Amino acid sequence: MTLVAQPQALHFPQPLALQSGASIAQYDLAYETYGRLNADRSNAVLVCHALNASHHVAGVYEGQPRSEGWWDSMIGPGKPVDTDRFFVIGVNNLGSCFGSTGPMHTNPATGKPWGADFPVVTVEDWVNAQARLVDALGIDQLAAVMGGSLGGMQALSWTLQYPKRVRHAAVIASAPNLNAENIAFNEVARRAIVTDPDFHGGHFYAHGVVPRRGLRIARMIGHITYLSDDVMNEKFGRELRSAVGAAASDYRYTTQEVEFQIESYLRYQGDKFSEYFDANTYLLITRALDYFDPARRFGGNLTKALAAACARFLIVSFSTDWRFSPARSREMVKALLENRRSVSYAEIDAPHGHDAFLLEDPRYLALVRAWFDGIARELSA
C-alpha cells in the first residue's frame, strides 16, 4: 500500500531563545506525519534529518509516484519503523530551505530576506524547536527519536535536553562531535560558497543570482566524503566517461573536460544540488554540525555529558563510513555504558560508506525493525 504524504506547517508565534544568545521572534516549521497517534499518545516517533533532507521522510505526494521521502526504505506501513503501529513525525529544521523558516524568508525586522543575517542555529536549538512542535501535537513523551548523521546528533541531543520526554533513541552513522577533518571539509565547502562572487555576502537574493559555483563545489566535496573508497572504486574506478553507446576507451587529454566517470558523476551531483539548495542554509547546517559537542561544557568528558540521558539507545555504525567512523559511535557506546545506560550497538559491515544509513542493507533494516518491534511490544504491554 502506498503511503501518501501530506506536508503541513505550524506557526510558532513565541520567540525562541537560541544558544548563541540571539533569538528568533517567530517561525514556521514544516512537517509531515505518518500513521496515527494512539489513544494514550505513546507511539510517536520523531525523525530528525541530516544536511540536505527535509520533513518529507516517507511516502509519496499525491500524484507524484517518484517523490519518495528520503527514508522511505525505513519508514512506512510494514516497514522497519512501521507506520501501522507508530505515529511518525518528520520535521524540517529551522534555517533549512524546504519550508521551515530560513534565510530565504523575510526578516520581520527589515522586511527583506534574512540571507546571511539569519541567526546561527545549533542542534540544541533545533531540538528546542522540535519540542515545541511535539507539544503542539499533544505529545508529552516520544516513543523514540531517531536520525542518521546530523540527524543522529539531534536524537542524542534530545536525550540530554529532554531526558524525560524520550523513551528510546536511535543514533545512526553519527558522532558525538566533528573531528578536525570533518570541520576541515565543511570549511572548504563554506569557503567555496562564501568566495563565490554571486554570494554577495549572503544577500544574493536581492541580486537575482545564486552562488551556484560554490554550491557545486560544496556538494562535490560532500559526495566524496559520503562514499567509501571501496564503493567509489567499484562503481567508477578509473572508467572513462561515457561515449556514444559505451564507455570511451581512450584518453582525450584534456584538463577541463570530463575524462573519467567519477568526474561526470560529481559534476552531475553538484549541478543538481545547486539548483535546489540554499547557500545560506548550507552554511548554517554545516556550522550546526561543527558546533555540536555535548561534552564541551564537561571539559571534553563525554561520559559526564551523557549522564543526563535516560533513554534506551540503539547506536549503529557502518564499517566503511570514514566520515563518522565506527570508532566515533563506540565513543558514545562507551560513555553510555559507563553511565550504566541501556544501549544496543551494531557495526554493519557495509561497503557504501556514510551513505549506507540511507540505503536498503537487509541486515541494517532487519536490525532497526527488531529494535522497533521491541518498542511496539512495550506499547501493547
Next chain:
Amino acid sequence: MTLVAQPQALHFPQPLALQSGASIAQYDLAYETYGRLNADRSNAVLVCHALNASHHVAGVYEGQPRSEGWWDSMIGPGKPVDTDRFFVIGVNNLGSCFGSTGPMHTNPATGKPWGADFPVVTVEDWVNAQARLVDALGIDQLAAVMGGSLGGMQALSWTLQYPKRVRHAAVIASAPNLNAENIAFNEVARRAIVTDPDFHGGHFYAHGVVPRRGLRIARMIGHITYLSDDVMNEKFGRELRSAVGAAASDYRYTTQEVEFQIESYLRYQGDKFSEYFDANTYLLITRALDYFDPARRFGGNLTKALAAACARFLIVSFSTDWRFSPARSREMVKALLENRRSVSYAEIDAPHGHDAFLLEDPRYLALVRAWFDGIARELSA
C-alpha cells in the same frame, strides 16, 4: 656545512613528441645539481618532484638562509642521499611554474602566453624531457631515480621507459595509478579553479587577474588529503581560533568567520598557495596524476606492465597515508616480485599521513640512508 644551491636552465631546441599526440616545439628546463659527477659518470641521482615542488630540492640560495630545498632533510652533505658521494639532479617539470617552460610562458605560435593552450603533459612526457636533460649532462645511466608521491610515479616510469638507464629506483608514498577517490579530489580542485570567474578559460594573464579563489579552495582540499586524521586531531582537534594571548574559549557563532584552528590553518595555506602557484599548472599537474597508469595498456595487469623494469627498487609507504595508502605500494611490490625483481619494501609507522614523505622521521631517513649506502658501495666496488 651549508649547501649553496644554484638554479640553472637548459634550452632544448628539438621538438618533444607528447603522449597526447601533440608536441612542444622547444622548451627550457630549470634544474639544480648538488655534489660532483664522478669520473665514470656513474653516481648521478635524479630527484623527481611532486605537485607543487620544483628543481630546488636541497640547500639554500646564497644569502637566503631560509630558502631550503623541499627535500633538504633527505639530500645534502652527510645526509641520507649524500651529496659528498652522489651527484644529485633536481629538475622542474614541463608545465610547472618555477622556471621550466609552462603555461605562463609565451606560446611561439601566438606570441601570447600559453595559458590553457599549453599541451597536456603526462608523467611519461616528463620522463622523456628529463632523459634529455640527463643526456645533456653527459650521463648515460643513473645510479638512482627517486621521488615521493607524483615524484614516485616518475621514478617508476623511468624504470619502464628507460630500463637500461636506471640502476635503482626509490618510489616513496606513491601508487601505480590514482583510484576513483584520488581523481575525485583532483576534479573538485580543478572545478574550483576553472569555475572561478577570474580564470577566464585559462587566459587570465591577459586580464591582469589570477583565479585566487579557486586556487585557495584547491589547496585547502589538497591539504586535507595530505594530513592524516590522527595528526589533524592532534594538531588542531576542536581547538578554537587564536584570540589575544591564547586560544579562544567560547564559540562566537558565525558561519563566515574563523571559529576553529583548523579553519585558520587551511585558510592560511590556501592564501599562501594562491600567491605563488599558477592555476593552469595546477590543472596540468593534477591531470598528469590522473592519467598515470602504466598497467592501462596491459589491460590493467600491473605485473605485465612492470615486466619491463630491471632496476632495483626501494618502495616506502606510510601507515597513515590515506591518499596513497600502503596497499597501493604493496600492489607495486607484488607486481615486481612476480617479475622476480629486486625490491625492498618498508611501511613506516608514521602519524603524519601523506606528508610524512617530506618530514624528518628518523626511521624513514635511516632506511633511505642505508639503501643509498648500498648504492655507494656498488660505486666504489
